[in-house]
Every structure is written in structure tokens, then in C-alpha cells.
Amino acid sequence: MLNQVIAVAVGGACGSVLRFLVSTGVYQWLGRGFPYGTLAVNVMGSFLMGLLVEVLILQRVAMTVEYRAAILVGLFGSFTTFSTFSLETVYLIEQGSFGKAALNIGVSIAACLIAVWIGLLGGRLLMLYSGGVIRSMGWAFPYAMATINALGALLIGLVASLIVEKIALSPEYRAAVMIIGAGAFVTFSGLYLILYLIEDEHPLDLNVNWMLSVFLSNAIFCGLALWSGYWIGKKL
Template identity: 40%
Template sequence: MALLTALAVGAGGAAGAVARYAVGLSVGRRAVDTGLVNVFGSLLFGVAIGADFGGAPAVAVTVGFCGAFTTFSSFAVETVRLAEDGQRLAAAGNAVGTLAAALLAVFLGIALGAAL
């Protein structure tokens, strides 16, 4: 891996982690903020793929920023916690809704990116 690419991933990751933390603070509801970042991150990832700008900038956005911004593990834990708390319908809605919205966001992002 080239040094520039590694630095781009690190910079993107740092920005993504800070952005994720900021969303968590501003939204304040764990399952909601996680859903928002996962869907928006999927959209942004799709735009980067669709735009096909390649190189270090693409890796900084996709692997770095989106990798740090989105969080599958938090999504999984929050879904399980909802189920454990007896909110099985909310858990199922969170699981299906987040996955469907994230996939749709990627498709939309790819189309938007290709139009750039």
C-alpha cells in the first residue's frame, strides 16, 4: 500500500469517526443515530463508487470515512438489545428497515455518482 493511500485512509477514518460521534451527540437515540449514519454512509459510498474517481481520494472516502462513519456492529447490538427488551417488532423493523434503506441508498448513490 502506498504511503499516500494509507494516509488518505487514516485521514478519512478520523473524519468519519468524528462525524459519527457528532451524529450520536446530536440525535441522542442510539438505534436512530446508527440507522441514520448507516444509510447516509451507504449513500455516500454509492456516490463514490458511481463517480469512479479512483485512487487515494476514493479510498479515503470509502474505506476511510465511510468505514469509520458507519457501524454494523452497533446496528447488530442495538437490534439484539431491542429484542431482549421485549421490543421484538421494533427489533425486526430496525433490522429490515435499516438493511433495506441502506441497500436502496447504495443504489441511489451509485446513480447519483454516475451522473456527476
């Protein structure tokens, strides 16, 4: 129980920071005339929640309870924010912006429901072939989880671009944001692929070379996705 609480706390801290960065970048990009930042984090979080609930829980992918709690409860629970959505809606009503308030309610509810549904559908599609894992001659490659990693990297690249390009930052701080963010994501996403393989009964001492290959492959895919997200963000 204590391990789950710690996992949720760590995931919650990461999710809160991500929510701040994403919402701030979106507001700098689109302005504060409408709750764009809160809408963006809620829709993105709903999609990713649906995707990972399908993969990690409904499809019973091998992953410890602590990691599931850290991701689903901690990370995405703190990344999304119903309370901020409610507060911003009330502020719009108090300002007499009844049309914007109604639009925020309608768009938020509809978009989040659609995003969750698309996420669940995407998770099911990823897991269609062999439970999301390619197996051959004693080795395995969790392509479903690797695809989710690449998608996460794409979103991080997009957000980083919005933050770096839309907010005045020194070159040193820009480099720090990009290198630390990219390095942390590539490292941890590769780590949980290896943990997945270990929990899938592939002992580390007997599969060191293969696991290093999986880690490096994930780093390459995530690097390309990060670059793509950053490039897309610069074009927005």
C-alpha cells in the same frame, strides 16, 4: 502502500468523529427509544458511498489512489457502523422489544440498499454530460464534484443545526463548531477540486487565476448549501 494506510487512517479518524456528531445530534433530536442515530449514519453513509463509488471509481474520475482510499475506505468505512447496528438490535431483543428489533433490521437493510442504489444512480446522472466536467477553450470546471461538495455542505449544515440547536452549548462553542466545521469543509473540498484539475493535466502555474476562480466558486456554493442545511435543521 504506506501512503494509502496513512490516508485510510486520516479518513477513518474524520469519519468516526462525524459519526459521533451525527448520531449524537439525531438522538438528541428524536430520543433513544429506537436506534435513530445509527440508522441515520448508515443510510447517509450508504447513499454517499454509492454516489462516490460511481463517480470516483466506476466513472474513473482522475484522483489518486490515496484520496480514494481516504474517502471510500477511511471516511465512509468508519462513518457507517454495522457492529453498532447489530449490538443495538441484540439489546432490543434482550429487552423484549421484538417488534422494534425486527423493524430496525428491516428498515436498516432496506433503507441502506435503497440509499446505495440512489447514490449510484445520482452519480451516473451527474456524469452523463461530458464525464462530469465542463470544458471550453482550454479550461475545465468539474461540475459533478462541485455538486457533490454542495450536497456534503448541505448535510453538514443540517447536522450542525441539530447539534447546535438540540444540545445545550455555550455561544463560544457554537461559534467554534460552526466556523471550524464550515471552514475546514470549504477549504478541503476546494483543495481537492484543484487537485483534480491538476491531475486532469491543467498545470497550476499556467492556470492560477482559473483555479482560484474554481476555489472561490466552490466556497460560494458550499456556503449557500451550508446555510440552507442549517436553516432546514432549525425548522425540524
